[in-house]
Amino acid sequence: MSGAGRGGGSAKGPEEPRGPTDGWQVVSYMLGGMLLYGGIGWLIGRWTHLPVLFPVGMIAGLAGAVALIIFRVSRT
Amino acid sequence: MSHDLASAAAGGCHIFTGCGYPAPSIEDFIFKPIATVGGFQITKPMVLALFCAGIVVTFFWFAFRKPQLVPRGAQNLGEMGILFVRDQILRPQMGKKGDRFLPFIISLFFFVWIMNVMGIIPVLQFPAMSRIAFPLALTLMVWVTYITLGIRHNGPIGYFKNMAVPAGAPWWILPLLSPIELLTNIFVRPFTLTIRLFANMLAGHVLLLVFGLASWYLFSASIGLLFATTSLIMTIILTLLEVLIQALQAFIFATLTAFYFADAMSSSH
Numbered sequence: 306m307s308g309a310g311r312g313g314g315s316a317k318g319p320e321e322p323r324g325p326t327d328g329w330q331v332v333s334y335m336l337g338g339m340l341l342y343g344g345i346g347w348l349i350g351r352w353t354h355l356p357v358l359f360p361v362g363m364i365a366g367l368a369g370a371v372a373l374i375i376f377r378v379s380r381t
Numbered sequence: 382m383s384h385d386l387a388s389a390a391a392g393g394c395h396i397f398t399g400c401g402y403p404a405p406s407i408e409d410f411i412f413k414p415i416a417t418v419g420g421f422q423i424t425k426p427m428v429l430a431l432f433c434a435g436i437v438v439t440f441f442w443f444a445f446r447k448p449q450l451v452p453r454g455a456q457n458l459g460e461m462g463i464l465f466v467r468d469q470i471l472r473p474q475m476g477k478k479g480d481r482f483l484p485f486i487i488s489l490f491f492f493v494w495i496m497n498v499m500g501i502i503p504v505l506q507f508p509a510m511s512r513i514a515f516p517l518a519l520t521l522m523v524w525v526t527y528i529t530l531g532i533r534h535n536g537p538i539g540y541f542k543n544m545a546v547p548a549g550a551p552w553w554i555l556p557l558l559s560p561i562e563l564l565t566n567i568f569v570r571p572f573t574l575t576i577r578l579f580a581n582m583l584a585g586h587v588l589l590l591v592f593g594l595a596s597w598y599l600f601s602a603s604i605g606l607l608f609a610t611t612s613l614i615m616t617i618i619l620t621l622l623e624v625l626i627q628a629l630q631a632f633i634f635a636t637l638t639a640f641y642f643a644d645a646m647s648s649s650h
Contacts (some may be wrong), residue, residue: 333569334562336569369557
């Protein structure tokens, strides 16, 4: 039973796919990453008059989010 | 939708009569107050929300006022609903120990669903969830609950660590990834929970408005009749699609709530 293992606090058990929530989790991470590093890039871009830092930050955030997802999924 | 159709009808606005298509806009989501009680304006969405809450409460009270071992009639229906929420939404996410949240998840699921269904009931015809305050209020309840749950389960520091440190990531990348994890858990999750429900109901209602209004606007004794028929068929198909989406959105809202609760209570995620 997937839920029992998770709720039971098994510290490092492998995560089983749980339908729609995993998909939304991925979307949340990607949004979070783009929001955070895009925002930081935008601020630094305003400060240094380099507007290109905004998209660069967004892509960096996306890469970070993808890395995060890979770490979470592939842990044993 | 009825008020727009009525106003379009009153104008006698048809194709080839020199008047433009009365396109739906965000104005259609803003209602004039029905009544004012001590400076507090009561609008249609508020009345709908109360009405829907009333329906859900009344139904479950009626179904279980005299529970019998062998359920019949309304009790049967009520049990089917509860078992569906328990076995399809709650248990897959939280397991048996999540059963104490069953009343909350059930209320959430049925309230959201009935609220959404109001979008296609004639005369009522407004999904109140397309006003962002309604999903936002529900999300706030969920958010406060899951933060509280997490703090009670893991302690303030343990929970903060849980929220900020992604499991499985090597330590040297944590400074880069922890902020994403924290932002996702604290801000993006409740935000997407709200926006998903709100945007789906808004878009669905606008779609129905577009084709509903077009059916009337294109109606004339000319080639327009063909267009009007097509538009009407689209309205019917989209209404059926909306029935599906309304249930689906309620399901996703309840499922994600259960998932967030389970996540807050797990000792590592």
